[in-house]
Amino acid sequence: MPDSAQTALQPVEALARPASLRELFWAFTVLAMQGFGGVLAVTQRELCERRRWLTPQDFVELLASAQVLPGPNVCNLSLMIGDRFFGWRGACVALAGMISGPMVLMLTLAWLLGEAANVGQVQGVIKGALGGIAAVAAGQIVGTVLKLAAPIKDHVLGWPVCAALAASAFAMMTWLRWPLVWVLLGLGSMTCLGTYALLRHRAQRAGAPT
Amino acid sequence: MTLVEHAVQAMTPLMWAPDRWWALFGHFLALSLMSIGGAITLVPDMHRRLVTDGGLLNDTDFTASIALAQAAPGPNVLFVALMGWYSGGLGGALGSMLGIMLPSTTLTLVVSRWVATRRAWLSVQAFQAGMVPVTIGLLLATGYLLAPPVQTQPSALALSVVVALLVWRTRISLIWLVAGGGLMGGLGLI
Numbered sequence: 001m002p003d004s005a006q007t008a009l010q011p012v013e014a015l016a017r018p019a020s021l022r023e024l025f026w027a028f029t030v031l032a033m034q035g036f037g038g039v040l041a042v043t044q045r046e047l048c049e050r051r052r053w054l055t056p057q058d059f060v061e062l063l064a065s066a067q068v069l070p071g072p073n074v075c076n077l078s079l080m081i082g083d084r085f086f087g088w089r090g091a092c093v094a095l096a097g098m099i100s101g102p103m104v105l106m107l108t109l110a111w112l113l114g115e116a117a118n119v120g121q122v123q124g125v126i127k128g129a130l131g132g133i134a135a136v137a138a139g140q141i142v143g144t145v146l147k148l149a150a151p152i153k154d155h156v157l158g159w160p161v162c163a164a165l166a167a168s169a170f171a172m173m174t175w176l177r178w179p180l181v182w183v184l185l186g187l188g189s190m191t192c193l194g195t196y197a198l199l200r201h202r203a204q205r206a207g208a209p210t
Numbered sequence: 211m212t213l214v215e216h217a218v219q220a221m222t223p224l225m226w227a228p229d230r231w232w233a234l235f236g237h238f239l240a241l242s243l244m245s246i247g248g249a250i251t252l253v254p255d256m257h258r259r260l261v262t263d264g265g266l267l268n269d270t271d272f273t274a275s276i277a278l279a280q281a282a283p284g285p286n287v288l289f290v291a292l293m294g295w296y297s298g299g300l301g302g303a304l305g306s307m308l309g310i311m312l313p314s315t316t317l318t319l320v321v322s323r324w325v326a327t328r329r330a331w332l333s334v335q336a337f338q339a340g341m342v343p344v345t346i347g348l349l350l351a352t353g354y355l356l357a358p359p360v361q362t363q364p365s366a367l368a369l370s371v372v373v374a375l376l377v378w379r380t381r382i383s384l385i386w387l388v389a390g391g392g393l394m395g396g397l398g399l400i
Contacts, residue, residue, distance in 0.1 A: 032284050033283045034283060034385050036385075037388070038285075038286055039283075040349075041377060042384050060346075065341070067246075069246070069317060070244060071314025073247070073248055074285045075311070098285060099307070103288055106279065106283075106291065107223075110292060113278075124398075128396045130278075132390075135358050135366040135395070136390070137280070137281075139353070139374040140374070140384060140387065141349060141353035142350060142354070143374040143377025143378040144349075144377055146374070155339065169348050173355070180348070191344055192337050195339050196340070199335060200332055
C-alpha cells in the first residue's frame with residue numbers, strides 16, 4: 001500500500017519550519033549571500049544542519065527533481081522548499097530571497113570594478129583572489145556531495161548499486177563528455193525503472209504475504 | 211583574465227535602450243526551458259546568440275560575466291544578469307533575468323506541485339529515489355570539472371581537495387573557507 005511505503009521512507013524526526021514569509025525570505029537571502037562560487041553547499045548547511053527545515057534525504061530528493069527540470073538547480077530548489085511551507089507565495093518569496101540580494105550586490109560590484117578599472121595594480125590581486133575562490137568553490141561542491149551521499153546506505157537499490165550508478169554518471173560527464181540530457185534520459189530513466197520494479201515487487205509482497 | 215580592463219569601456223548603468231532590453235529578454239526566454247542542469251550548460255548557445263549573431267555583447271564582457279558571477283555570492287545563474295548589465299545597463303540586467311527565469315520557474319512550480327500531491331504514487335517514489343544516485347554522480351562531476359587543472363595549478367587543486375575534506379568531515383563555516391581562498395589567491399600564494 002502506498003501509505004505504508006511512504007511512512008517507511010520518511011524518518012520520524014521533528015523538523016523545524018519557518019514561522020513567516022519574512023523569515024523564509026531572510027533565510028534564503030542570508031544563505032545566498034554566503035554562497036561564493038555556488039550556493040548548493042551553503043544551502044545544505046543552512047537548511048539541513050543549522051535551521052533543520054529539511055532532512056538530508058528530503059534535500060537530496062528535492063535536488064534530484066530540481067536537477068531534471070530546466071532552470072538553475074538551487075533556484076528550483078528554493079521554489080520547491082518555499083512552496084512546501086507556504087504554497088506559491090512561499091515559492092516566490094524563497095526565490096526572491098535567493099536572487100535579489102546577490103543580484104544587487106553583484107551589479108554594484110560590476111559597477112565599482114568599472115570605476116576602479118584605471119587602477120592597474122588592483123587587477124592582479126583581483127585575478128588571484130578570484131582564482132582562490134574558484135578553487136574553494138569546487139572543493140565545497142565535492143565535500144557537500146560526499147555528505148549528501150550518506151542516505152544512500154538506506155537506498156532501495158542498495159549502496160553498491162548506487163555507488164556504481166553514481167560512478168557511471170560521473171564517468172559519462174567527465175570522461176565521455178556526454179551532454180547532460182543524455183545522461184539524465186539514459187541512465188536516469190533506467191535507474192528509475194529499476195527502482196520502480198523493485199518498489200512494486202516489495203509493495204506486492206507486503207500487500208499479499210504468502 | 212580581462213575582468214578589469216573590459217570595464218574600461220563602461221556602459222552607463224542607467225542607459226536607456228528598450229530595444230536592446232527586449233532583444234535580451236527574448237533570447238533568454240527562448241533558452242530558459244533548455245537549461246536543464248542550470249543556465250551554465252547553455253553558455254555555448256548564449257555565445258552564439260549574443261556575441262556572434264546578435265552583436266549585443268563583446269567577447270570580453272561575455273567571459274567576464276561568467277568569471278565574476280562564479281566568484282561573487284549567489285546562484286551562478288546571475289551571470290545572465292551580468293551579461294544583460296554589460297549589454298544594456300540596469301534594464302538589460304532585469305530583462306535578461308526575467309527572460310531566463312520566467313519559463314523555468316513556472317514549469318518547476320507546476321511540476322513540483324503535481325508531484326507533491328502524488329507522493330504516494332509508486333512511480334513518483336521510484337523517480338525520486340531512483341534519481342538520487344545519478345544526481346550524486348552528476349554533482350561530483352560538476353565539482354570535478356570546476357576544479358583547477360593539476361598540470362598548471364597544482365597548489366590550487368590541493369586547496370580544493372583540502373576544502374572538500376573540511377566540508378565533508380567538519381562543520382567549519384563555509385564563509386571562512388571562501389575568505390581564506392580569496393586571501394591566499396590575492397596574495398599570490400596559490
